[in-house]
Amino acid sequence: xxxxxxxxxxxxxxxxxxxxxxxxxxxxxxxxxxxxxxxxxxxxxxxxxxxxxxxxxxxxxxxxxxxxxxxxxxxxxxxxxxxxxxxxxxxxxxxxxxxxxxxxxxxxxxxxxxxxxxxxxxxxxxxxxxxxxxxxx
Numbered sequence: 001x002x003x004x005x006x007x008x009x010x011x012x013x014x015x016x017x018x019x020x021x022x023x024x025x026x027x028x029x030x031x032x033x034x035x036x037x038x039x040x041x042x043x044x045x046x047x048x049x050x051x052x053x054x055x056x057x058x059x060x061x062x063x064x065x066x067x068x069x070x071x072x073x074x075x076x077x078x079x080x081x082x083x084x085x086x087x088x089x090x091x092x093x094x095x096x097x098x099x100x101x102x103x104x105x106x107x108x109x110x111x112x113x114x115x116x117x118x119x120x121x122x123x124x125x126x127x128x129x130x131x132x133x134x135x136x137x
Contacts, residue, residue, distance in 0.1 A: 001055040006131070009052045013125050016045050023114050031111045038110060039098045045121050046095040049088065053079070056131060067092040080127060087120050 020041045023031060031038060050067035053074050057064055060077055064070035068089045075085035094113060098105070 001052075001059065005055075006052070006128070009048065010125055010128055013045065013048050013052075013121060016041055016048065017118060017121055017125075020045070020114065020118060024118060028107065028111050031114070032107045035105065035107060035110060038114065039105070042091070042110075042113065042117055043095050043098050045117060046088075046092050049121060049124055050092065052128060067095065079131060080124070084120060084123055084127075087116065088124065091117060091120065 020038070023034065023038055023041075026034070046067055050064075050070040053070040054064055056079065057070065057073050057077065062073050062077065064073050071080065071085045071088040071092060074080040075082045080088070091113070094109070
């Protein structure tokens with residue numbers, strides 16, 4: 001992946017975090033009122049981070065089979081610490097619930113996921129900024 005493509009993808013992730021940040025200060029009732037926006041932001045964060053990993057891992061000859069697998073393989077490749085990869089795998093699981101409507105959304109879980117998402121994806125971005133990339137992509 002060319003460095004400019006990586007930086008563009010990271011800029012998109014930063015924008016998603018900025019969009020999610022105001023919800024950190026909202027009450028549980030406000031979160032429920034805005035749940036579609038929050039759900040979509042969480043879905044986009046997971047998807048964008050995993051998409052970036054799909055490209056980086058492909059350069060290393062690895063082919064993730066799912067978003068969860070992308071985070072797992074990223075830990076195996078030394079791109080992410082294992083604990084962060086585990087939390088991002090959980091976020092990918094939540095994303096699957098949101099996208100595929102496997103079950104009714106638990107607003108307490110949604111409310112409780114905002115702060116960890118802000119933290120974990122900010123850490124993901126900080127680590128990704130240091131990844132080696134190809135010159136051409």
